[in-house]
Amino acid sequence: MEWLARTGSFARNLFHRPQIDQELDREVSSYVELLAEQKVKKGLGRDEALRQARIELGGAAQVQEEVRRVRAGAWLGTFWQDLKYGARILRNNPGFTVVAALTFAIGIGANATIFSMVNELLLRPLPVEKPEQLTYLLGRSTEHWGNTFSYPDFEDIRNQTEGVFSDVAVEELFHMDGLSYAGKTQTMWSNYVSTNFFTMLGIRPALGSFIPPDSSLAGNEPVLVVGYSFWKSHLGGDPNIVGQHASVNGRAVTIVGVAPEGFGGTFNLVDVQGYLPVSFADSEPADKLNRQDRERGAGLLVARLKPGVTLAKAQAVLEVVANRLADQYPKIHKGLMLRPVQLGNGLTNSTGENPLPIMSALFLTLAGLVLVLAAANLANLLLVRALARNREMAVRSALGAARARLIRQVLTETALLVLLGFAGGMIFGVGGSRTVSSLPLQTDFPFVLAFPFDWRVFCYALAGALVVALICGLVPAWRASSADLNEVMRESARNLSPRRQRFRSVLVVAQVGGSLMLLIVAGLFVRSLRNVQHTDLGFDPDQVMNFTMDVHHAGLEEVHGREFYDQLLVRAHSLPGVESASLAQEVALGLEVMGGEIKIPGRQEVPGQPKASANCNSVSPDYFKVLRIPILRGRGILESDSASAMHVAVISQAMAERYWPGRDPLGQQFTQLQHPDRPFQVVGVFKDARMTELTGPIEPFFFMPIAQNYIARETLQVRTSGKPSAAAKPVLEMIHSIQPALPVGDVQSMNQVMDGLGGFFIYRLGAAMAGALGLLGLALAIVGVYGVISYSAAQRTHEIGIRMALGALPGQAVKAIFRQGLIIVGCGIVLGVLAAAAIAKLVGSFLVGVSAIDPVTYLGVSLLLAAIALLASFIPARRASRVDPVIALRHE
């Protein structure tokens, strides 16, 4: 109960201070009165009695002060005093305040920005019920883990894991569909989900309801649930949308609900626009058909662990299930393994490997380093100030201020400064994360690169700021408060003991080293980007414009679809400004890749070695002309390669060399695993081109004629004589003159595709972030070097004056000071090179065509930094040498 009484008193002291002080005053005077009265009784005169009573009291003010000191919440009063005093000091030194707060704000801002990305990518949980219970399944029967399962497998796995999973749902990811609603047809990226998908996730619709449950889980009714942001941005946010009729790919559906705000499916970075029942795929064209085919990988399995069930336990049960499936279906599932993986905050890729943690660790380290550099700057500035205030501290300490009190005073000032810097850092941070969020991704696919500045980011930045404040504040505070009066009064306030000067120099050495490390990493990333940008693509992306469409969205079946595309090519050729035109199923370096295992007659697979495989694309004859890919041997694809003719393939050099080494590839045959009855005959070899990956070795690839592999979705590519974007309008008009309601997406030049996620985007982002951090580090190091050298130059003005009066030349004076700068920069560079080499392994995995200990980068960046840092120390050194000896000597 004692604390209750104390809390009450605390509140009283806080809010009724004047009354309490008044009462104390009355109490003390009444004490004096009473004492005096007794003395009068003993025979003293009234005045004399009062005088003696006051002496015995020992000073009313002191007594009252003593009482105030023991009161609850007394610290608050002192704190307020410290705060007022600190604010006054900062206001009186605007230059110091601005530099200190600004460097700190930069450090905090950089960290907040990077952390907002890490937060979104790694930490923010999916907005579903108990996200920690969610897992997705990986399976493998070949050498690769994969995350797609056929529908029959889904049913079997679900039925046999009831002991560990409360439910398992399937979702087929990212179908590009055409939604016709309110007289308009537009592209909609949707997932086909089992009817238990939403209930398993435990979410509630923003409007209406979800897909109605049914026993088969595939869904019987053609219903559509639209994503929240799609509903807002593409469907006008109509509140009466529930119950409306629409059609998807020409099929009538009923819109039954809107998914909750903030929910975009189970992949982070993707905002799914629509959800359809799995059964919707049944009526889709052949390439999507046959749900009952056990070999057809269809969807991702998302499973919710029962409360208290661990991943290990689920894994054990899955092993049993996998063995059973392998026994039952040896042809498909021989050696099948299953593994549950924590879904966490959403999926990132298909293999369960996640490069994001390493990437995040790297950039958080770099950003942390910037903060450390900023902190070193702040500590340096505070040290200088502490020195300047030696006298003040010594006097206050001599007058009886306790050491703790002095430390608290200096700490309060630092805290104020940090608070200012933190506020600035928040502004930089919000700006930074907005900038990153608004980067153009060059695709119509609903990627969301949104890095919200939420409470986690705020807390991270705040924690960083507090740690820095404490460390930066404590050292100078300790030093300042330990000032010995005698010593201070004897020596001049301008003098600095060598020990302290050395400490500051060490700080600056660390700064130079840290900034060099940042710059080296930045240099490596920039070189890496340049390498990627100068990669020999093997095709010419300039002056090519893309238009992607799916005739299925306009309800065209294969016969009419073929007619449409034939007509499209003919009309495209005749458009002014179009040199050539072709169709392709996939865009080079786009987001999707086709391909897989192939069988080559006579080739023996070696166990443990990867099986023969190749990626592929189906294209129209002029594709090689449009992308300017040379045919080295044989022929390209011809008009005569029609649906009824023999199936042919034009293969890459790499494919020829790998699978038919030392033999003539022309005339050879191979099959794709999924179509063993349909052999391809090799009719040509093209010069290797980077069709799928910008980096790494060029993997086998082949082209097949579009006429022999009809797909409803194609990308029209035209080579233009002028600017590619100029072709957009006439081509779109031409398409819509044939099919008025057909949605056309990803209208962009091939160079824009190259800037996108499949191309340079990630390299450019990495280079930009590393570069920005490197420049920040450089700026901070320059401030540090300049600060410490100009301080020591100013200190030695007196000495230089004497030396010059005795005949030293200005050059010699400069040299003495400059030498100090040289030593600092030299030590810093050695430190920085070592530090950069230490994190080389971490950096190496993100570099292309350049080693993480690339000597050119190390040397070049070191020289650059050395030149700039030495310039920063030369300026103050030169200034010192210009001093007039007379003035310098009179100065003291």
Next chain:
Amino acid sequence: MPSKQVELLQGTLDMLILKTLRLGPLHGLGIAERIEQVTQGTFQVKPGSLFPALHRMEEKGWLGASWGESENKRRAKYYALTKAGRRQLETETERWKQISLAVARALEAN
């Protein structure tokens, strides 16, 4: 008799004040005088330590305070023991007895 004066041990003053107030409410001067009286001048409580102690104990809820009139019609702040204060006195007395016994034993031992 300044030679007989002894520095008060930390916490002892609290106990003496509580003990003094057990007989009834008193004002500050009264408390100081009573302590001096019963300890026969060994402890002289100065206002500089008396008032902080009184206020601290009041904030802890051991003492209650109210303004009253002294015997010669002067207004003074009177302190009285609360229930919590009474309990505190008991614990402190118990503790003190233990300590003094222990110290006495230690000093008597050879």
